[in-house]
Amino acid sequence: MGDQELAAATWRKSRSSAGNGNCVEVACLGDGGRAVRDSKSPDRPKLVFTAGEWAALVAGVKDGEFD
Structure with missing residues (x-):
C-alpha cells in the first residue's frame, strides 16, 4: 500500500x-x-x-467478539 494511494483515498465517517x-x-x-x-x-x-482481513473484522464486530 503506497502513501500516494492513501493520500488520494476518499475518507468517510460513519453516519452515526x-x-x-x-x-x-x-x-x-x-x-x-x-x-x-x-x-x-x-x-x-x-x-x-x-479485503479478507476487513471481512473478518466486520464479522467479528457483528458477532460481538470485541464486546
Missing part, C-alpha cells in the same frame, strides 16, 4: 458518528481492502486491511 471529534474514518482501497485513520490526526499512520 457522535460529532464530538472522537471518530475514525474509513477509506475503500482499489484492491478491495480498507484503510482506517483517526479523524483528529489524519496525518498519523493508518491501519490498512486486506
Whole structure:
C-alpha cells in the first residue's frame, strides 16, 4: 500500500458518528481492502486491511467478539 494511494483515498465517517471529534474514518482501497485513520490526526499512520482481513473484522464486530 503506497502513501500516494492513501493520500488520494476518499475518507468517510460513519453516519452515526457522535460529532464530538472522537471518530475514525474509513477509506475503500482499489484492491478491495480498507484503510482506517483517526479523524483528529489524519496525518498519523493508518491501519490498512486486506479485503479478507476487513471481512473478518466486520464479522467479528457483528458477532460481538470485541464486546
